Amino acid sequence: MKKIKGNSVSSGVAIGKAKIIKKQELHIERKKIHRNEVKVELSRFKEDINFVIKELDKLIQDYTYSKENRDILESHKMILQDPEFKNRISKLISDELITLEQAINTYFNEAIDIFSSMSNKYLSHKVNDFEDVAYRLLSHIMDERKDVLEDVDDNSILIMENISPSFVTKVFEKNIQGLCTERGSRNSHSSIIARSMNLPMLVNTLGLLGNINDGVDLIIDGNNDYVIISPTKSVLEKYKAIYKEEQNVRKGLLKLIDVESITKDGKKINLMSNIEIPQEIDQVLKYKSAGIGLFRTEFLFIDREDLPTEEEQYEIYKNIAEQSLPNSVIIRTIDVGGDKLSNILNIAYEENPNLGYRGIRISLQNIPIFKQQIKAILRANMNGNIKIMFPMISGVNELHKVKEIIELCCDELSTAGIPYNADMEIGAMIEIPSAVITSDSIAEECDFLSIGTNDLIQYTLAVDRDNQSISDYYKPTHPSIIRSIKLTVDNAHKMGKKVAVCGEMASEIKYVKLLLALGVDELSVSPGRLLIIKKEIIDCDIAEMKTKLDKILTCKTSKEINKLI
Numbered sequence: 001m002k003k004i005k006g007n008s009v010s011s012g013v014a015i016g017k018a019k020i021i022k023k024q025e026l027h028i029e030r031k032k033i034h035r036n037e038v039k040v041e042l043s044r045f046k047e048d049i050n051f052v053i054k055e056l057d058k059l060i061q062d063y064t065y066s067k068e069n070r071d072i073l074e075s076h077k078m079i080l081q082d083p084e085f086k087n088r089i090s091k092l093i094s095d096e097l098i099t100l101e102q103a104i105n106t107y108f109n110e111a112i113d114i115f116s117s118m119s120n121k122y123l124s125h126k127v128n129d130f131e132d133v134a135y136r137l138l139s140h141i142m143d144e145r146k147d148v149l150e151d152v153d154d155n156s157i158l159i160m161e162n163i164s165p166s167f168v169t170k171v172f173e174k175n176i177q178g179l180c181t182e183r184g185s186r187n188s189h190s191s192i193i194a195r196s197m198n199l200p201m202l203v204n205t206l207g208l209l210g211n212i213n214d215g216v217d218l219i220i221d222g223n224n225d226y227v228i229i230s231p232t233k234s235v236l237e238k239y240k241a242i243y244k245e246e247q248n249v250r251k252g253l254l255k256l257i258d259v260e261s262i263t264k265d266g267k268k269i270n271l272m273s274n275i276e277i278p279q280e281i282d283q284v285l286k287y288k289s290a291g292i293g294l295f296r297t298e299f300l301f302i303d304r305e306d307l308p309t310e311e312e313q314y315e316i317y318k319n320i321a322e323q324s325l326p327n328s329v330i331i332r333t334i335d336v337g338g339d340k341l342s343n344i345l346n347i348a349y350e351e352n353p354n355l356g357y358r359g360i361r362i363s364l365q366n367i368p369i370f371k372q373q374i375k376a377i378l379r380a381n382m383n384g385n386i387k388i389m390f391p392m393i394s395g396v397n398e399l400h401k402v403k404e405i406i407e408l409c410c411d412e413l414s415t416a417g418i419p420y421n422a423d424m425e426i427g428a429m430i431e432i433p434s435a436v437i438t439s440d441s442i443a444e445e446c447d448f449l450s451i452g453t454n455d456l457i458q459y460t461l462a463v464d465r466d467n468q469s470i471s472d473y474y475k476p477t478h479p480s481i482i483r484s485i486k487l488t489v490d491n492a493h494k495m496g497k498k499v500a501v502c503g504e505m506a507s508e509i510k511y512v513k514l515l516l517a518l519g520v521d522e523l524s525v526s527p528g529r530l531l532i533i534k535k536e537i538i539d540c541d542i543a544e545m546k547t548k549l550d551k552i553l554t555c556k557t558s559k560e561i562n563k564l565i
């Protein structure tokens, strides 16, 4: 038996068998191409190589990697940038009339043969590098990074090096027990999505992959932040009992489905859900959520080859809005960028992606794509229960621009004789400090505000939400965050507008009473957290919590605030 430390993304115990998710075998089809196909293969080569170089650049900039790892990645980039490599691939395609995949395979197999026959130990190690680069390039070209989940059983605990937001949504479709990644951070989008699945998950379990094989017994203890490899019989029995107890608590919570979320002192709190993929509507309905407080639509744009059409988006939004009736659905326009990459939106490599081309900035620079999304939303709003919300608003300027675009979309739909309903509330996410400070003007310009605490913490405290090595600085109860929430709520209320919190702070039991005492009107949480948060709301006496508020607002450190809550 062995224990490995990690950081828990969602609490709870999981018991199962290890299933390592690693690279796929690639099957390269042998086939000749016609001379007039050479041009297409060469331009594919150019595009794909640029994509993989950008991907490597991003990893090289990732300081959660050790210097040694980053040096290796740098050497991989050099292999791809070598003019001899590019010439040889072009020549193989043009002279031998073979596909790009075969040319790359041939080139790397030759290189691997040469290096593996060398007696020089340093050079023979280069074989691993060539194998790695070949795999990275070919798996991208062949789009083979997908089907790794095919033979995953229900009792599996998946183990992988790291996980991207788009891959978590695929895991969501599987019935597994838990998930561990050797890297990653609690606050990344992947972790948020995993949490919404209510699945025990640990990140940062360094050394786990080197200590297990497929099929080994594993226990994730998400309550104490470690994973147990090959537990003894008595440990296994102990955890089986804890697991059973947790299932009972979960069952007990089901009794709250039909109970209203009203505090002890009688305030009704709208408790809504955050969804990332349309399938999550099932959980929203099952737990009778008071609507959808955040639909992260960017997941419709991630991990696919082409843009979703207006029609495709319209169908999805209409469906979700209809199923949610009589409750409302807040559709947030795409918030790609940062750790949510999309190859179809051509986001170039950036030094500081979280401070760069992200959210509303991308929409405002890609007006045709933005208009398609807005038109789809306007058309889907025939029952009038959709609200639209914009991410990464830094001030009123962006709101003025989006309002103009909404008007333009209405004009175009009217001219084309397409039915739509523009009677739709407009909301802004408050997740950048400049938006907090100007929240009075922003509230005046729109119908509601929703505080995105995940980014607000990242930007206020200047701490990358994806970087586990500085995660101690990521403090939801830092006095600056609590005062920012208070300022936003007060400014919105002065303008007669409501404020929700849709960041992860709303999904954490320990912050619920504080948020309500700060005057937050609505909470939007992962569907899997709805009932446990409802329990906390029912148990909350806002008036009593408010007696502590003056003191909380004068605290100098998050430690002092944590003590008071």
Ligand code: PEP
Binding pocket: 192, 294, 296, 335, 431, 451, 452, 453, 454, 455, 456, 502, 503, 504
């Ligand atoms: C947030 O920033 O708190 C938020 C809800 O948006 P996202 O996590 O998608 O950035």
Ligand code: MG
Binding pocket: 391, 431, 452, 454, 455
């Ligand atoms: Mg955000």
